[in-house]
Amino acid sequence: MNTHTISHLMRFEFSLFPLRVPSRPSHALSLSSPTLDPHHLLRETLSRLPTQPSLSHILQAHARLVVLGLASSRAAAARLLLAAAAAAVVAAAPAALVYARAVFASIDRPTAFAANNLIRCFARSRTASREALAFYSRARRLGVPSNNYTFPFLLQACSVAPALLREGAQVHAHAVRLGLDGDLYVRNALIHFYGSCGEITSSRRVFDEWPRSRDVVTWNAILAGYARSGRMSAAEEVFDEMPQRDVISWSTMIMGYVQNGILEKGLRLFREMTRRGLMVNEAILVTALSASAQLGLLENGQFIHDTVRKVNFPITMALGTALVDMYAKCGCIAISRRLFDDLPQRDVFAWNAMICGLAIHGLAKETLELFQQFIGEGLRPTNVTFVGVLNACSRAGLVTEGRNFFKSMVEEYNIEPEVEHYGCMVDLLGRAGLVPEALELIEGMSTPPDPVLWGTLLGACKMHGLIDLGVTIGNKLIELEPTHDGHYVLLASIYARGRKWEDVSKVRRLMVDRGTNKVAGWSLIEAYGCVHKFVAGDKEHKDCFGIYxxxxxxxxxxxxAGYSPDVSSVLHDIGDEEKVHVIKEHSERLAIAFGLMVTEVSKPIRIVKNLRVCGDCHEFSKMVTKVLGREIIVRDGSRFHHFMEGKCSCLDYW
Incomplete structure (x- = not known):
């Protein structure tokens, strides 16, 4: 190491390591004295480094070794490289890599231990993965030895991106050539590598090669590969076959279910895990809360929160944000806000969760006030922040405010509008009857508009009775996405609005000819720890007779009390009496009837729908709260509706 580098290191020799240099030069010390044993001094110096050291810490340790005359030893350099590998995962990763290269270059006859730690530095820095492979190639040419620890680090570098699949396969071939492919650590790394790159067949082949030499890491690696590739049935088979499971096994399955949209299974497995007394971690808790939030199931979310309290788990920012999001999406916006206000620290993700949560409950005033508080804290809004703000404006019909926020997002914060932002604006303008302005906004986009935007505009045409424009947009949507059932249904609704029953029949025949069917509407309600699902005209529920x-x-x-069904949403050319019968069997009404049977009078009936609530079911829900004195909370495919005393929180604007 050159004089400039040494002098740079010496500047860091303070604070962490108080200088206790003997009066005579370090090279003249008698190393026979136990207190001055070089191995003891080396261990003492490096033992003071934290588990996850910063580069500054390492430089201070290195400076002390220089002062003590120990920096030139191979053991010292190798240990410093080990510390640099740990530092490569923190913010100073690029500087740590420069330092690690310099330390390795100073070693005379480097060992496999030193080389492995430099490879580990490269592997842990996501921007230097290829350098790990290039270094390994040079080291082999220079005669630097390799061992069974070399290949896991190389494969870790190749796991960063599927683009390195070919290089990883070459590493595999080299491990075979050196006779190290049977080593447990190498095989585990290979299974993980192929699984990370989506090559689950290759991953399984390595897994099957040595059936009698597996540990829990081996099983977890193949389990993660199946979960990552979406093959949850295969993952279930592996999970059931595992001779031993640890927390990682359970968390892998739970995360796999949630990430692949199998939310209820993920939540059931979480309950089973806690029932067995297994220790939860932050990742599992956040994942389970995410599943509850997506489903809108409060009882599950409360169970997870109770688990957090029971084990006295610290409320980190990630966990606190997940709780805020869960309660907001499960209809408990007051609890969500209280948790948010109690968070000791709040990052932009926590603010976004609260802003978006208030917006989906239609609390526009509170949303915009929180946004101003967010700005006052000196935080910079993100694209998600503006989705929440614009959504709030859309829910409340705040056209002027929405226009201003959309403009400031682009001009003041340099955020390029995305489909979600355009969707909020089109929805806002369309609801307000400004369909021509919404159409102009779509046609002025720099990128081709998403079919969802055209669908939103088509919905506005239906709402305001713009039959001709609606028919034009509906036919355009069918051309863009001929297999999407929703477009046919909306176009049929437009024709039905104009009482053009022959055209309604044509659209429905076209749906059948093209193999598309209307997505069945369903409603969920929790009771006694179980989720009950209803579809229109449902006769499958065990309490079917009592419900009807x-x-x-x-x-x-x-x-x-004077309620009369509005049958205008029924798209069939049938008699009004038959239409009333169709309306009466909508899934939401069945869920409300069941809720009246099983929910305590003092508690609200909570329902989750996959589609937007129809006009008559909305009126029906209001009347139930007025006549029967019950509170109903519905999360539909668009927003929350809080029904109480004959009124809805959306003010009939949804």
């Missing part, structure tokens, strides 16, 4: 009897009673009470 309760619904008949509700219909009589509402009719006596």
């Amino acid at each position: 009897k309760r619904l008949e009673m509700v219909d009589r009470r509402l009719a006596e």
Whole structure:
């Protein structure tokens, strides 16, 4: 190492390592004295480094070794490289790599240990993965030895991106050539590498080669590969066959279910894990809360929160944000806000969760006030922040405010509008009857508009009775996405609005000819720890008879109070009496009837729908709260509706 580097290191020899240099030069010290044993001094110096050292810490340790005359030893350099590998995962990773290269270059006859630690530095820096492979190639030419620890680090570097699949396969071939492919650590790294690159067949082949030499890491690696590739049935088989499971095994399955949209299974497995007394970690808790938030199932979310309290798990920013998001999406916006206000620290993700949570509940005033507080804290909004703000404006019909926020997002914060932002603006303008302006906004986009935007505009045409424009947009959507059932349904609705029943029939025949069918609407409700799902006209539920009897009673009470069904949303050319029957069996009404049977009077009936609530079911829900004195909270495919005393929080604007 040159004089400039040494002098640079010497400047860091303070604070962490107080200088205790003997009066005579270090090279003249008697190394026979136990207190001045070089191995002891080396161990003492390096033992003071934290588990996850910064580069500054390492430089201070190196400076002390220079002062003590120990920096030139191979052991010292190798240990410093080990520390640099740990530092490569923190913010100073590029500088740590420069330092690691310099330390390795100073070693005379480097060992495999030193070389492996430099490879580890490269592997842990996501921007220097290829350098690990280039260094390994040079080291082999220079005669630097390799061992079974070399290949896991190389394969870790190749796992960063599928683009390095070919290089990883070459590493595999080299391990075979050196006779190290049977080593447990190498095989585990190979299974993980192929799984990370989406090559699950190759991953399974390595897994099957040595069936009698596996540990829990081996099983976890193949389990993660299946989960990552979306093959959850195969993952379930592996999970069931595992001779031993650890927390990683359980968390891999839970995350696999949630990431692949199998949310209820993920939540059931979380409950099973806690029932067995296994220790939870932050990743599992955040994942389970995410599943509850996506489903809108409060009881599951509360169970997870209770688990957090039971094990006294610290509320980190990630966990706190997940709790805020869960309660907001499960209809408990007041609890969500209280948790947010109590967070000791809040990053932009926490603010975004709260802003978006308020928006989906239609609390526009509170959303915009929180956004101003967010700006006042000196934080910079992201694209997600503006999705929440624009969504709030859309829910409340704040056209002027929405236009201003959209403009400031682009001009003040240099955020390029994305489909979600355009969607909010088109929805805002369309609801307000400004369909021509919404159309102009779509046609002025720099990128081709998403079919979702055209669908939103088509919905506005239906709302305001713009039949001709609606038919034009509907036919355009069918051309763009001929297999998307929603476009046919909306176009049929437009024709039905104009009482063009022959055209409605043509659209429905076209759906059948092209093999598309309307997505069935469903409603979920929790009761006694179970999730109950209803579809229109459902006769499968075990309490079916009681549900329909309760619904008949509700219909009589509402009719006596003056309620009459609005059948305009039924798209069939059938008699009004038949349309009333169709309306009465909508999934939401069945869920409400069941909720009246099983939910305590003092508690709200909570329902989650996959589609936007229809106009008559919305009116029906309001009447139930007025006549029967019950509170109903519905999360539909668009927003939350809080029904109470004959009114809805959306003010009939949804």
